[in-house]
Amino acid sequence: MKATRLSRENSSLARKKWPSQVSRLHLRALNFLTDRHKFSLNFGDLILVENGWYVTHTGLIRLARRSRCLGIDVEPAPLLSESSSYRWVFKATVYRSQRCKGFVGYGDADPSNVSPLVRGAEMRVAETRAVNRALRKAYGIGICSVEELGSFAVPVSPSRDSKKLPSQPVNAKNGNYGGPKVRDRLCQLIRQHQLDANLVKSYAVDFCGTKTLREASREQVEAFVAHLASWAEKDRNALLCQLNSYLGSKQGAA
Numbered sequence: 144m145k146a147t148r149l150s151r152e153n154s155s156l157a158r159k160k161w162p163s164q165v166s167r168l169h170l171r172a173l174n175f176l177t178d179r180h181k182f183s184l185n186f187g188d189l190i191l192v193e194n195g196w197y198v199t200h201t202g203l204i205r206l207a208r209r210s211r212c213l214g215i216d217v218e219p220a221p222l223l224s225e226s227s228s229y230r231w232v233f234k235a236t237v238y239r240s241q242r243c244k245g246f247v248g249y250g251d252a253d254p255s256n257v258s259p260l261v262r263g264a265e266m267r268v269a270e271t272r273a274v275n276r277a278l279r280k281a282y283g284i285g286i287c288s289v290e291e292l293g294s295f296a297v298p299v300s301p302s303r304d305s306k307k308l309p310s311q312p313v314n315a316k317n318g319n320y321g322g323p324k325v326r327d328r329l330c331q332l333i334r335q336h337q338l339d340a341n342l343v344k345s346y347a348v349d350f351c352g353t354k355t356l357r358e359a360s361r362e363q364v365e366a367f368v369a370h371l372a373s374w375a376e377k378d379r380n381a382l383l384c385q386l387n388s389y390l391g392s393k394q395g396a397a
Contacts, residue, residue: 153184182198248279
């Protein structure tokens with residue numbers, strides 16, 4: 144089979160991103176996923192974790208849009224959930240067309256199967272996992288999504304002390320969070336590691352423990368940037384999983 148342009152781009156990018164991990168078998172699997180589902184590494188549709196490919200929530204949503212998915216219904220499953228122990232279960236139904244009866248998927252999350260950095264956000268994680276499973280069923284995706292994995296071995300945990308710092312709002316005019324040096328460093332990290340700026344902003348709000356990023360102190364923002372840089376260098380895959388949990392969240396609104 145003649146390799147398509149997207150297949151060649153994905154293979155080239157895979158070798159650059161994971162030079163010591165990618166084998167011929169990985170590339171063959173990547174080419175199959177690319178040809179069948181048009182997944183793009185450049186847009187973050189797939190991630191190589193340990194010894195296998197995982198599709199991301201972004202990749203599944205992009206596939207649904209390309210396939211002109213009619214809609215997705217998501218609802219909590221209260222009989223299976225237990226809010227007091229932070230255990231949530233959601234049900235998602237994907238409708239590919241008007242005649243489609245729906246593809247159902249369930250997703251669960253609790254403190255035992257999510258990253259320590261998203262403790263308290265189990266509801267959002269469960270919802271994302273449910274949507275991912277339903278989309279995988281609807282479009283015949285045989286590989287697991289990275290968001291459905293259990294908790295990652297997180298290299299750096301957020302500093303609890305940063306949330307206890309005195310509340311001294313920084314000059315946030317024109318989005319200048321933490322001053323020009325901190326802002327430039329954050330922008331550089333986003334470009335360098337190909338991160339979604341809006342998801343990073345949502346994560347920063349949770350990390351700083353404020354309602355909006357404008358309310359965070361300079362010290363809190365600096366601590367977040369240092370944390371983000373360290374995690375991106377040590378385990379970008381786990382960081383992407385963390386950021387994807389904020390898809391659809393409005394917490395990043397300034």
